[in-house]
Structure formats: C-alpha cells, structure tokens
Amino acid sequence: MSELLVLIDHSDGAPKKLSLQMLSAAAGLADDADVSVSAVWLGAGASDAAATIGAHGATKLYHWDSEDAHGYVTLPQVEGLQAAIDASGADVVFFASTNHVKDVASRLAIRVGGGVITDVTGLRVEDGRFVATKEVFGGDMITTSRVADGHVQILGIANNAFPAEGAGGDAPELVALDVDLSEAATAAKVVSVEKQVSADRPDIAEAAVVVAGGRGLGNEDGFQLMEQLADVLGAGVGASRAATDAGWYPHRYQIGQTGRTISPTLYLGSGISGAIQHRAGMQTSQNIVAINKDPEAPIFQIADFGIVGDLYEIVPKLVEELETRKG
Numbered sequence: 001m002s003e004l005l006v007l008i009d010h011s012d013g014a015p016k017k018l019s020l021q022m023l024s025a026a027a028g029l030a031d032d033a034d035v036s037v038s039a040v041w042l043g044a045g046a047s048d049a050a051a052t053i054g055a056h057g058a059t060k061l062y063h064w065d066s067e068d069a070h071g072y073v074t075l076p077q078v079e080g081l082q083a084a085i086d087a088s089g090a091d092v093v094f095f096a097s098t099n100h101v102k103d104v105a106s107r108l109a110i111r112v113g114g115g116v117i118t119d120v121t122g123l124r125v126e127d128g129r130f131v132a133t134k135e136v137f138g139g140d141m142i143t144t145s146r147v148a149d150g151h152v153q154i155l156g157i158a159n160n161a162f163p164a165e166g167a168g169g170d171a172p173e174l175v176a177l178d179v180d181l182s183e184a185a186t187a188a189k190v191v192s193v194e195k196q197v198s199a200d201r202p203d204i205a206e207a208a209v210v211v212a213g214g215r216g217l218g219n220e221d222g223f224q225l226m227e228q229l230a231d232v233l234g235a236g237v238g239a240s241r242a243a244t245d246a247g248w249y250p251h252r253y254q255i256g257q258t259g260r261t262i263s264p265t266l267y268l269g270s271g272i273s274g275a276i277q278h279r280a281g282m283q284t285s286q287n288i289v290a291i292n293k294d295p296e297a298p299i300f301q302i303a304d305f306g307i308v309g310d311l312y313e314i315v316p317k318l319v320e321e322l323e324t325r326k327g
C-alpha cells in the first residue's frame, strides 16, 4: 500500500490545528485512495507530538531533527520533505496552504515532477486520484481539479475546511530521515528570531473568531474599539489593506490576497467595503457578519448577517451587550 504524506506545520512543539485537520481529512479518505497516512515533521520535537499525530490517523512519522530544519528558510524544508518522499515513495502530499508552506510546496513540485493545488476546501477520490475543489476569483467561482496522472499530487489544504477529528490511533512508528542538504540550502543562515508579541490575542490564521477593521474606522484609534470587541469575544484582530497601508494597524494583520488567509467560524468586519482582494482572504469564513453604513457595500453580498449603520454607534453597543452577557 502506498503512503500519503502530511507535512505537519507546528509551533512551540505542537502541531497547529490545520495540521490535525489535514491528518483527519487524509485518514477519512485513506481507504478510498488505498493509502496509509504518514506524517512528516521537520525540526525538533517530533517524538513529543507523536501521540497526538497518531491519534489523528498517522501510522508513521518521518522526522528530521536538525538545526537546519527550523522552518525559517525555505530550501532546507524543501529538501527535508523531498527526503521523506524518497524514503516513502509517496505519490500524495498534503501541506498547510499558508504563504510560507506554498513556497516550500512549489519548489518541491519542480524537484519531484509534481502538480500543486493550493487552498483546497473539498476533496474526494476518483480512480485512485485526489479531486480537489477550491474557491477562486474572490469566491465567485468554485473550481474542481486534479493533478495529471503520473505526477506527484501536492495538495495545499485551507484552514478549517475539514474537522480535526481524532481517529484514536496508536502512536506512529518513528522514522528518522537522512537529509543530505545541498550547498544552496545551507547558504542562508538565521541569525536571530524575535517573536512578535500580540497581546494575548489569538493569531488570526488560527482564531475561531476574527474581528476586522477597515478604512471606515477613520483613524488608528478605531482599532482600540476593534480590540475591545475582540477581547470580549476572545477573538483575533485583522485589518483591510487600506487600514494597514494607512499605518493604523501592523501589516502582519492584513487579511486578503496580499495578506493573510483566514477561515474562522466567525468573521466580523467593520468599515470594510469587501473589495475582491479582501474577500480572497476571508470568504471561506463559516459565518460572516458585516457592519457598514453603505447598504450597497459589496461585503453584504457575502455576509450571512449585515448591519447597515455607523460602526461607532453599533460596535460600542455590541461590546456593552456582550460584556453584560458574559457577566
């Protein structure tokens, strides 16, 4: 039986939620595809995470515990993953469809003769090959595609597209990878890493709830209101590009085509028009709530719940009501 590899995206020694979602999706389709699920862990900490990875369906865990596998430089990760493909003979790789890992996946594809499909939100198996669905053009269309026969299927899975269900499996067999890095992969060295401290709020790519603000806030003080709302909801705070370009909120919180892609259970946008480039980063949110004073704002076309009005009247009342309910 051939193997399906899931590249585990991890931080602080623990698999990220999306990695568990990918493992569950792989385990759910393993019988149809006639594959066994194996995980790949690049960097330190594989053995500590093995039980969690096994519980989500992987029977084997390839790991490369090297200083070079820290994940801040792309090429060592490409070569680590390539070593896992060589060791396993796998024909399918699932990866987290984030900007960084997309970079790894595209370089890998060139080396192994693979085809990449990113931002996958749905999967099925036909004739032993994976068929993927994804939203394009800001969610206006859904495409269905598959990697051509004879090429390694490299599939980037979108956040929150699949549930992270533990199948309850045993700890996987640990297999150490032998990675012989090329000269190019060792050319760049990380000198220091400084973690961005963002109060106690969750990262927007992982948060179940994201509160986002746009140009309609009028100035940077408006983000204090967004943060108040976020804190009462336990949410992360994001922004449109108009707001980050204006310097009202750091660029790392920008949502959209040239920013972060999020897919929370609840997205709550205030003073955001819903330009196609913004929608590209949040349209797969499960519930979209928009506050905008313009009833014609495009964001209302994709909102599940829309409030037409001045955000400075609505949001403070919302914060007050939520605080009262919280007690």
Ligand SMILES: Cc1cc2nc3c(=O)[nH]c(=O)nc-3n(C[C@H](O)[C@H](O)[C@H](O)COP(=O)(O)OP(=O)(O)OC[C@H]3O[C@@H](n4cnc5c(N)ncnc54)[C@H](O)[C@@H]3O)c2cc1C
Residues within 6 Å of the ligand: 213, 214, 215, 216, 217, 239, 240, 241, 242, 243, 254, 255, 256, 257, 258, 259, 260, 270, 271, 272, 273, 274, 275, 276, 277, 278, 281, 291, 292, 293, 294, 297, 309, 310, 311, 312
């Ligand atoms: C190549 C390219 C890439 C891009 N990438 C991104 C990206 O990644 N992310 C992104 O967000 N944008 C991106 N953009 C920019 C995008 O096209 C829009 O310009 C941007 O999203 C607009 O931000 P906004 O909705 O905050 O501002 P606006 O479009 O100006 O909308 C502000 C909204 O606030 C409302 N409003 C004003 N005052 C209030 C009030 N008091 N109460 C309630 N509502 C109010 C208005 O009615 C309006 O709808 C990109 C553009 C290009 C060309």
